Each structure stands twice: as structure tokens, then as C-alpha cells.
Amino acid sequence: MNLTVAEENYIKSIYKLQDGNDVVSTNAIAYELATKPASVTDMAKKLKEKKLIDYEKYQGISLTAEGRKIALQIVRRHRLWECFLVDKLGFSWDEVHEIAEELEHVRSEKLISRLSAFLGDPTSDPHGDPIPDAQGRISKSQPLVSLDKATARRLEVAGVSDQSSALLEFLNAKGIHLGTHLDIIERYEFDNSVEVKIRNQPAFTLSEQVSKNIMVKSL
Amino acid sequence: MNLTVAEENYIKSIYKLQDGNDVVSTNAIAYELATKPASVTDMAKKLKEKKLIDYEKYQGISLTAEGRKIALQIVRRHRLWECFLVDKLGFSWDEVHEIAEELEHVRSEKLISRLSAFLGDPTSDPHGDPIPDAQGRISKSQPLVSLDKATARRLEVAGVSDQSSALLEFLNAKGIHLGTHLDIIERYEFDNSVEVKIRNQPAFTLSEQVSKNIMVKSL
DNA sequence: AATATTATTTAGACAAATCTAAATAAAATA
DNA sequence: TATTTTATTTAGATTTGTCTAAATAATATT
Ligand SMILES: [Mn+2]
Ligand SMILES: [Mn+2]
Ligand SMILES: [Mn+2]
Ligand SMILES: [Mn+2]
Numbered sequence: 001m002n003l004t005v006a007e008e009n010y011i012k013s014i015y016k017l018q019d020g021n022d023v024v025s026t027n028a029i030a031y032e033l034a035t036k037p038a039s040v041t042d043m044a045k046k047l048k049e050k051k052l053i054d055y056e057k058y059q060g061i062s063l064t065a066e067g068r069k070i071a072l073q074i075v076r077r078h079r080l081w082e083c084f085l086v087d088k089l090g091f092s093w094d095e096v097h098e099i100a101e102e103l104e105h106v107r108s109e110k111l112i113s114r115l116s117a118f119l120g121d122p123t124s125d126p127h128g129d130p131i132p133d134a135q136g137r138i139s140k141s142q143p144l145v146s147l148d149k150a151t152a153r154r155l156e157v158a159g160v161s162d163q164s165s166a167l168l169e170f171l172n173a174k175g176i177h178l179g180t181h182l183d184i185i186e187r188y189e190f191d192n193s194v195e196v197k198i199r200n201q202p203a204f205t206l207s208e209q210v211s212k213n214i215m216v217k218s219l
Numbered sequence: 220m221n222l223t224v225a226e227e228n229y230i231k232s233i234y235k236l237q238d239g240n241d242v243v244s245t246n247a248i249a250y251e252l253a254t255k256p257a258s259v260t261d262m263a264k265k266l267k268e269k270k271l272i273d274y275e276k277y278q279g280i281s282l283t284a285e286g287r288k289i290a291l292q293i294v295r296r297h298r299l300w301e302c303f304l305v306d307k308l309g310f311s312w313d314e315v316h317e318i319a320e321e322l323e324h325v326r327s328e329k330l331i332s333r334l335s336a337f338l339g340d341p342t343s344d345p346h347g348d349p350i351p352d353a354q355g356r357i358s359k360s361q362p363l364v365s366l367d368k369a370t371a372r373r374l375e376v377a378g379v380s381d382q383s384s385a386l387l388e389f390l391n392a393k394g395i396h397l398g399t400h401l402d403i404i405e406r407y408e409f410d411n412s413v414e415v416k417i418r419n420q421p422a423f424t425l426s427e428q429v430s431k432n433i434m435v436k437s438l
Numbered sequence: 439a440a441t442a443t444t445a446t447t448t449a450g451a452c453a454a455a456t457c458t459a460a461a462t463a464a465a466a467t468a
Numbered sequence: 469t470a471t472t473t474t475a476t477t478t479a480g481a482t483t484t485g486t487c488t489a490a491a492t493a494a495t496a497t498t
Contacts, residue, residue: 025475027476037475037476038457039456042455042456042477091333099325105321108318223485245446255487256445257486257487257488258486262486265485276447442495444495446491446492451488452487454484455482455484456483456484457483458479460477460480462475463474463475464473467472468471468472
């Protein structure tokens with residue numbers, strides 16, 4: 001199966017958007033890829049031809065088993081490169097997405113298996129997202145909750161659900177990284193903000209906007 | 220200057236073929252890129268439009284100063300990735316060219332400067348070719364001679380002029396790498412073959428074909 | 439110099455990926 | 469249910485990179 005960069009980007013987007021959902025809409029894909037719905041329809045016909053998606057007009061799009069397999073390979077490559085950029089080249093987590101967006105399209109089994117080994121076969125990327133193994137298996141970690149819904153008092157930051165530079169830079173400024181331990185001081189019902197504290201530092205408040213996008217696990 | 224992958228590949232080929240020569244022919248570029256002369260003519264018009272090459276029909280092609288600057292950046296990226304693949308991921312020198320051929324097109328100043336630093340700012344790649352610095356400067360090393368023309372007895376392998384997997388695998392099999400010390404035992408005028416010896420190993424003979432492509436410096 | 443050969447360019451076509459504008463289908467609302 | 473709104477598809481173009489076949493220019497050979 002020899003895919004173009006454009007086809008790989010579509011497959012990855014469909015995988016991302018499908019998640020729990022049954023099918024993905026033309027519009028959703030167009031928005032995700034910053035392109036036009038008409039272009040998505042064009043590509044849908046090609047990917048259907050290649051048996052990577054199920055698609056009937058007006059009925060939405062979903063990956064076939066083969067399509068999903070390929071999506072997992074692309075996601076694996078993307079996340080491994082993100083690890084490389086952060087762990088080996090010293091990039092911060094808000095800088096790596098765009099670069100990995102290009103590196104992910106270099107297809108070489110050997111390159112990726114060696115890169116993975118070089119990095120110590122990591123199972124999650126700098127944003128806390130799991131890295132599929134060479135067979136496309138994702139290690140089941142305990143399901144994460146967003147900070148605004150967490151019930152426990154003592155929490156550990158385990159991921160972010162929005163990976164925009166804006167959010168990541170904000171978290172950098174507040175000293176919040178993967179693995180940071182947070183204590184919930186107070187929740188304010190009025191605006192759903194939450195006051196938190198990092199060990200040895202003064203407490204501060206996070207808006208609902210922010211706390212929705214911080215994924216945590218209880219300690 | 221925002222170039223496509225195809226444009227970058229053309230620029231790099233022209234740079235490689237121009238070397239000492241004044242201009243490069245349409246046919247030479249077509250052969251180098253495994254494409255057709257008609258395609259080269261098409262691309263020549265585009266690159267001339269972008270002021271990256273000088274081109275008048277039937278008069279051959281040469282890089283402008285701007286084109287050369289870009290070529291050196293691409294070469295830098297290519298060779299740094301080759302170093303990464305060999306030094307960090309344990310690839311052998313005959314496996315890295317194709318992969319670097321793709322990695323070289325990921326354009327990020329920061330990525331390349333950090334990669335270079337991570338590798339210890341190397342000045343030559345796994346094939347003995349010099350790596351331009353961020354400003355496109357190539358460190359002047361002593362000019363190398365091919366093994367078939369060397370006059371000294373005691374030599375050190377410093378490069379290969381043909382980078383086909385076939386040659387590199389052959390050299391691997393004979394135990395010849397960058398930095399290998401060779402003693403010339405005998406030259407046979409009949410077929411221009413040369414008998415050489417690596418320290419502590421039995422002597423063996425190399426054909427003219429091979430010795431032409433091994434670049435050496437005297438010790 | 440005339441002819442043959444080789445190199446290069448042009449003309450015209452095609453596939454991939456995209457777009458805009460218009461048409462049509464599906465869903466929401468009155 | 470009829471109408472309006474939204475989502476999706478189609479029709480027709482455009483750009484990029486490529487190709488084949490034919491035309492032309494440059495070079496080499498008799
Ligand atoms: Mn991508
Ligand atoms: Mn990530
Ligand atoms: Mn390349
Ligand atoms: Mn090289």
C-alpha cells in the first residue's frame with residue numbers, strides 16, 4: 001500500500017476524529033485538515049477505492065480494519081518523533097507537533113523500530129498520548145479524567161487533550177508539565193475555576209477552559 | 220523561498236553535478252534523478268523563474284548564488300541525518316542514503332541546528348563527505364586522491380566517490396571503512412588492480428573499478 | 439558541406455490535490 | 469407538512485510534476 005503524504009494526513013485525521021464515534025463527517029475532516037469539504041469528498045472516493053475507508057455518499061466516513069492499521073503506524077511514527085525531539089534534542093512540548101507532522105511521513109520500518117529502541121521504547125509521547133507498538137497495539141493505561149471532573153484531592157498530570165501551542169505555553173508558564181503533582185485547594189462553582197497548588201509553590205487558579213484540557217490521574 | 224520536495228531534489232542534483240563543471244546538461248540531470256529530459260526542461264523553466272538557476276535554452280544549467288545557498292542547506296540536512304542514522308541508530312553506511320533522501324526535506328532551522336549539536340557538530344558524513352555549516356561553509360580538508368592514483372605506501376580511507384549500496388556492501392565485506400589504514404603491497408599494471416593489506420589481516424586484491432572509488436589520504 | 443547522430447525542447451496529455459460556485463440532499467424549524 | 473438552513477456532492481478549473489511523441493537544434497561523421 002503506497003500512500004501519498006496527503007492520503008496519510010487524511011487517514012490520520014479520520015482516525016483521530018473517529019475515536020468513540022461511529023462515522024466522521026465531511027465537514028469535520030475539512031475543518032481538522034484546514035481544507036474544503038469538496039476536497040474531502042474527492043479524497044474520500046480515492047480512499048474508498050483503496051479500501052482504507054468505508055464511505056457511501058451522505059453517510060459519513062469510517063476507517064476499515066486496514067485503514068486503522070495504517071493510521072496506527074502513522075500515529076506511532078508521529079509520537080516517536082515527538083519523543084525524540086523533546087528527549088534528545090531538548091525541544092519543549094509545545095514546539096514539536098509541526099515538525100513531527102512532517103517527520104511522520106518518512107516510511108521505513110527499520111528507521112522507526114530503531115528510533116523506538118534508541119528512545120527506550122517509550123509508551124507515551126510528550127503530551128501523554130500512548131504510542132502504539134509495531135503491531136499497532138496501544139497499552140491500556142488507566143483511563144484519565146480531565147482536571148475539571150476529577151474527584152480526588154491529590155492528582156498527577158498525565159496528558160493534555162488540546163495540543164495547541166497556546167495551551168502548552170500557558171502550562172509551561174504555570175510550571176505544569178507531564179508528571180506534575182497537583183493538589184486541589186478549592187473549586188469555585190460560579191465559573192468552574194479551580195484553585196490548585198504545586199508542592200512548595202503558592203496556589204493559583206485555573207479557568208474551566210484550561211482545567212477541561214488537563215488530563216489527570218489520582219495518586 | 221518556499222520550495223517543493225521536487226524542486227529541492229533538482230537543486231541538489233544540479234549542485235552535485237556542477238561540481239567543477241561550468242554548466243550541467245539536461246540529460247545529466249534526467250539521468251541523476253531517474254526522470255526524462257523533457258521533465259528537466261519543464262523544471263528548468265520554473266527554477267529560472269525563481270532565480271535559483273541560470274538557464275538559456277540549449278545552453279545548460281547552473282545554480283545562481285541563491286540556488287547554491289539553498290543546495291548547501293539541503294546537503295547539510297542530508298548529511299547530518301546520515302550521521303544520526305549511523306552514529307545514533309546503528310545503521311551501516313550503505314543503508315542510510317535513501318532514508319536521508321526523505322529526511323532532508325523536513326525544513327526547520329531549529330531542528331537542524333539542534334540535530335547538529337546533538338551529534339557534536341560533525342564536519343563529515345559517514346561516507347567521508349563534508350557537512351556544510353549553518354552558513355553553508357564547507358571546511359577545507361586536504362584534497363583526497365582515489366586509491367588507484369595514490370602515490371604513498373601507507374594510506375587512510377577518507378571517503379568513497381560512489382555511494383551505491385553495491386560498492387558499500389562490498390567494502391563492508393572486505394573490512395574497509397572510513398578511517399581504515401591500508402598498506403599498498405603491489406600494483407598490477409595489467410588490469411590496474413592493487414593488492415592491499417589491512418593491519419593483522421591477509422592481503423587481498425582490489426579491482427581498478429573499486430580502487431577508483433575509494434578516496435584516501437596519505438598517513 | 440552534406441548527412442547522421444545525439445541532445446534538447448515543444449506540444450499535448452495525464453494524475454494528484456486542491457479550489458470555487460452551483461446543485462442537491464439531509465436535517466432542523468416553523 | 470412546508471420551508472429554511474446546513475451539509476455534502478458535483479462540475480469545472482487550476483497548479484504541480486510527470487510523461488510520450490514529434491520537432492528542432494547542436495554536434496559528430498563521412
Ligand atoms: Mn503530517
Ligand atoms: Mn503528541
Ligand atoms: Mn530527497
Ligand atoms: Mn553521504
